[in-house]
Amino acid sequence: MSDKAPAETGEEAALGPLVRKVGHLVRNKLAVLVNSTYYLRLRLGDTDEKVTRHLNLMEREVGVASAVVADLMDFVIVKEPARRPLDVNQLAGDVLSELAYPDAIKIVTALKPGLPLIEADPAQIARALEKLLVNAVEAMTAGGRLTVRTGLGDDGQMVWIAVSDTGPGIPVEDQARLFDPLFTTKPQGFGLGLPIARSFVERHGGRLEVRSSPEKGTTCTVTLPPRSR
Amino acid sequence: MNERVLVVDDDPLVVDLFVNVLEDAGYRVEGVFCGKEAIERLTAAPFDVLLADVKMPDVDGLEVLRQAKALDPEIAAVIITGYGTMEMAIKAIQLGAEGFVLKPAEVEDLLAMVAHAVEKRQLIRENVRLKALLPLFEVTKRLASEVEPGELNELALDFAVKETKADGGAVLLRDETRPGCLTVAAVHGMHPEIARAITIQEAEDPIGRVLQSGAGCLLVADEGPLGAVADWAGAAWELCVPLSIGKRVLGVLDVWGTQRQALTEDYLLLLSTLAGQLAVTRENALLYQHMESMVEERTRELRRAQERLLRSERLAVIGQLGASVAHELRHPLGVMRQSTYYLSLKLADADEKVKKHLRILEQEIGASDKIITDLMDFSRVHKPTLAEVDVESLLDQTLASMEIPAGIQVIRTRAQKLPHIWVDGQQLQQAFRNLIANAYQAMPEGGTLYITTAREGKYLEITFQDTGMGIPPAHLEHIFEPLFTTKERGAGLGLGLSIVRRIVEQHQGTIEVESLVGQGTTFTVCLPILIPEAE
Amino acid sequence: MSVTRRILIVDDDDAVCETLSDVLEAVGYHTVIAGDGEEAVTCIQKEDFGLVLMDLRMPRMNGVQAYREIKKRRPAVEAIMITAYATGDLVQEALRAGAREVLSKPLAMDRLLTLIAAVCP
Numbered sequence: 001m002s003d004k005a006p007a008e009t010g011e012e013a014a015l016g017p018l019v020r021k022v023g024h025l026v027r028n029k030l031a032v033l034v035n036s037t038y039y040l041r042l043r044l045g046d047t048d049e050k051v052t053r054h055l056n057l058m059e060r061e062v063g064v065a066s067a068v069v070a071d072l073m074d075f076v077i078v079k080e081p082a083r084r085p086l087d088v089n090q091l092a093g094d095v096l097s098e099l100a101y102p103d104a105i106k107i108v109t110a111l112k113p114g115l116p117l118i119e120a121d122p123a124q125i126a127r128a129l130e131k132l133l134v135n136a137v138e139a140m141t142a143g144g145r146l147t148v149r150t151g152l153g154d155d156g157q158m159v160w161i162a163v164s165d166t167g168p169g170i171p172v173e174d175q176a177r178l179f180d181p182l183f184t185t186k187p188q189g190f191g192l193g194l195p196i197a198r199s200f201v202e203r204h205g206g207r208l209e210v211r212s213s214p215e216k217g218t219t220c221t222v223t224l225p226p227r228s229r
Numbered sequence: 230m231n232e233r234v235l236v237v238d239d240d241p242l243v244v245d246l247f248v249n250v251l252e253d254a255g256y257r258v259e260g261v262f263c264g265k266e267a268i269e270r271l272t273a274a275p276f277d278v279l280l281a282d283v284k285m286p287d288v289d290g291l292e293v294l295r296q297a298k299a300l301d302p303e304i305a306a307v308i309i310t311g312y313g314t315m316e317m318a319i320k321a322i323q324l325g326a327e328g329f330v331l332k333p334a335e336v337e338d339l340l341a342m343v344a345h346a347v348e349k350r351q352l353i354r355e356n357v358r359l360k361a362l363l364p365l366f367e368v369t370k371r372l373a374s375e376v377e378p379g380e381l382n383e384l385a386l387d388f389a390v391k392e393t394k395a396d397g398g399a400v401l402l403r404d405e406t407r408p409g410c411l412t413v414a415a416v417h418g419m420h421p422e423i424a425r426a427i428t429i430q431e432a433e434d435p436i437g438r439v440l441q442s443g444a445g446c447l448l449v450a451d452e453g454p455l456g457a458v459a460d461w462a463g464a465a466w467e468l469c470v471p472l473s474i475g476k477r478v479l480g481v482l483d484v485w486g487t488q489r490q491a492l493t494e495d496y497l498l499l500l501s502t503l504a505g506q507l508a509v510t511r512e513n514a515l516l517y518q519h520m521e522s523m524v525e526e527r528t529r530e531l532r533r534a535q536e537r538l539l540r541s542e543r544l545a546v547i548g549q550l551g552a553s554v555a556h557e558l559r560h561p562l563g564v565m566r567q568s569t570y571y572l573s574l575k576l577a578d579a580d581e582k583v584k585k586h587l588r589i590l591e592q593e594i595g596a597s598d599k600i601i602t603d604l605m606d607f608s609r610v611h612k613p614t615l616a617e618v619d620v621e622s623l624l625d626q627t628l629a630s631m632e633i634p635a636g637i638q639v640i641r642t643r644a645q646k647l648p649h650i651w652v653d654g655q656q657l658q659q660a661f662r663n664l665i666a667n668a669y670q671a672m673p674e675g676g677t678l679y680i681t682t683a684r685e686g687k688y689l690e691i692t693f694q695d696t697g698m699g700i701p702p703a704h705l706e707h708i709f710e711p712l713f714t715t716k717e718r719g720a721g722l723g724l725g726l727s728i729v730r731r732i733v734e735q736h737q738g739t740i741e742v743e744s745l746v747g748q749g750t751t752f753t754v755c756l757p758i759l760i761p762e763a764e
Numbered sequence: 765m766s767v768t769r770r771i772l773i774v775d776d777d778d779a780v781c782e783t784l785s786d787v788l789e790a791v792g793y794h795t796v797i798a799g800d801g802e803e804a805v806t807c808i809q810k811e812d813f814g815l816v817l818m819d820l821r822m823p824r825m826n827g828v829q830a831y832r833e834i835k836k837r838r839p840a841v842e843a844i845m846i847t848a849y850a851t852g853d854l855v856q857e858a859l860r861a862g863a864r865e866v867l868s869k870p871l872a873m874d875r876l877l878t879l880i881a882a883v884c885p
Binding site for chain 3: 024028030032034035038039042043062066
């Protein structure tokens with residue numbers, strides 16, 4: 001006759017470790033697959049077109065699987081941010097440069113100089129930004145403009161980063177479910193991007209807001225608190 | 230009609246006439262010729278109507294009237310008077326006579342007067358009854374708000390003794406532990422210890438007949454034995470009514486007195502009503518107490534059920550996520566498997582190292598697949614879709630679908646005519662598979678797996694007993710926890726048994742384990758033989 | 765073979781060690797495999813290595829602790845940490861302990877080989 005909150009008992013408590021374990025095991029398996037594929041590539045070189053093609057496929061699919069596992073881990077396992085003074089402009093620049101974009105998409109940046117440093121985990125904020133950028137790119141299947149802006153909030157304290165696309169926007173009826181982990185409009189894959197981004201941002205005491213319309217496209221704004229003195 | 234009339238007049242002719250007239254009219258009449266005798270008669274037996282001549286030599290009508298009213302205030306009295314005694318007549322009225330008849334009396338006048346007197350008395354009686362009922366209502370209200378059975382008895386007894394002007398009373402209840410005996414639940418007018426020391430045998434005690442007949446009675450000491458308790462109290466009379474609910478007689482409500490008084494059926498009625506109230510409220514009080522504990526238990530159960538539901542809902546959402554992820558991973562793994570297959574074909578003549586790596590690819594993809602499957606199974610224990618299943622044949626199927634490792638023998642003990650049960654066949658097969666695989670893994674050097682089925686009351690019991698390495702006591706309590714595994718690293722997620730428990734519990738069953746290191750382990754699964762609810 | 769071309773591979777997953785070893789040997793390095801931190805320290809005591817490729821998260825002794833022990837005995841040994849999963853703090857600790865890089869599994873092989881070439885010429 002326990003009045004313990006359900007989360008404390010049995011299976012739910014096992015979920016975090018379960019995901020961790022799955023992540024760890026699968027990543028090890030994937031690592032082995034990568035290694036062996038690489039070895040075969042080394043040994044077989046470009047001897048046969050078909051062999052090369054399949055080896056490429058293997059590499060690509062391992063990448064896909066890795067991404068899925070990474071998303072799952074990020075979503076379920078809440079890591080405490082390892083905070084460090086961070087320049088959002090520099091971070092935004094770094095993240096932008098590491099992604100690849102189709103030619104049909106134009107990248108525009110408007111990063112306000114002289115913004116105060118924030119106290120955040122670079123890897124986590126970078127990942128959040130990455131998710132927003134990927135979403136924006138995927139929304140503009142027919143090309144468009146991707147804009148990244150930074151600035152200071154109205155209170156003169158909070159720092160914001162906005163990622164905008166010129167895609168078709170999100171239908172009103174879907175907007176309520178944007179952060180629902182099982183909700184996705186993509187034909188394949190699952191939509192953990194926004195929930196993950198929000199999770200990372202909120203862990204830092206920040207906010208993630210989404211505004212969308214068919215005429216203007218979608219803008220996701222991340223707001224983060226400055227370093228506390 | 231049928232009232233008892235006492236006529237008293239010193240003129241025998243008058244008495245004679247009145248007696249005849251009244252008897253013809255249907256009354257039961259007695260006639261006496263002097264006041265003293267009248268008083269004697271009144272003391273000995275109850276009368277409804279007194280017809281008395283005011284002017285009599287020894288004891289006059291007024292005195293008779295006074296005494297009569299003292300014995301029974303409700304007696305209807307009609308005074309017979311001559312013209313010369315008007316003042317006396319008025320006095321008589323003041324004393325409570327209903328009316329008077331003038332001598333010489335016309336028959337019609339007499340009958341009318343008597344009838345009037347009777348009617349008036351009826352009204353008064355009803356009034357009295359109603360008035361008596363008022364406190365009864367009060368008591369009933371108090372009884373109804375009282376929840377303690379002990380308090381109820383006291384309340385009712387208090388009222389009963391007061392209203393009947395008794396000297397004492399008791400609530401006697403049938404003793405469930407000693408059939409045929411009654412116990413004193415409450416007593417007034419006697420020391421409780423003494424009362425409780427008196428043994429009351431239903432068969433021997435005069436009040437036994439109340440319990441037998443279910444009807445109340447009046448016992449008078451002169452006319453017969455009193456009940457044991459009243460007798461002990463030295464009572465002259467005893468009023469006893471049954472305490473019953475429907476046909477069940479629980480005991481009696483008993484009052485007694487030492488003073489002889491005119492006890493009418495009204496008291497009996499009053500007591501019966503009270504007894505009825507007491508019995509009902511007592512039952513209610515007991516029911517209430519029972520209900521309170523039932524409500525408490527129900528609330529707890531509800532809360533637990535809610536928690537379970539909440540947990541299972543939450544798990545369902547997370548499970549969906551898990552299933553979703555697993556599904557996502559299946560696709561790349563599938564592509565990899567195909568590519569590996571192609572490469573193994575194409576590179577069949579390559580050197581050892583290349584072949585080794587191709588093998589490694591296959592193995593790791595397989596291992597990943599197993600992890601994904603485990604994750605999906607764990608996530609996928611959804612609400613069972615019930616169907617009628619023959620457990621024996623399900624076990625047969627499961628065993629057939631699994632390769633029996635070398636050196637292992639499987640011995641089945643089938644129950645006779647095991648009933649089919651309503652379960653989710655797919656889930657149950659999963660559970661069986663996990664249990665059997667577990668047993669196989671426990672016996673890497675061979676051994677025996679005994680699978681037994683039996684019916685235990687409302688449950689079906691299936692045991693899986695192996696002769697393997699056993700599980701140390703320290704691990705035993707964790708064995709159904711997800712991720713708990715004592716196997717070598719790389720052998721999977723350790724979800725097998727937790728999935729089994731999930732499935733079994735989803736079917737409202739239970740699973741238990743016993744084990745001895747070095748000897749073997751026994752898993753016992755109990756599943757209820759459910760009857761599905763009508764659609 | 766010069767010391768710098770000797771690589772010690774440390775991971776509790778045998779398949780990871782084996783396949784990585786095959787790749788590195790195919791490229792011309794000499795590799796030795798260890799299953800955990802303690803075994804790694806024992807190997808270092810017996811022979812010298814230019815680089816240790818180590819999983820950060822291992823039972824009993826994690827990668828950072830192992831590397832510290834190794835450096836006590838042979839301070840010149842370089843380290844590249846690989847990991848399926850690690851907290852930011854552990855990564856920081858590894859870098860503070862002197863590791864050259866922390867790479868996540870599954871590895872981007874080209875990058876790994878480039879890095880190894882830079883660390884172990």
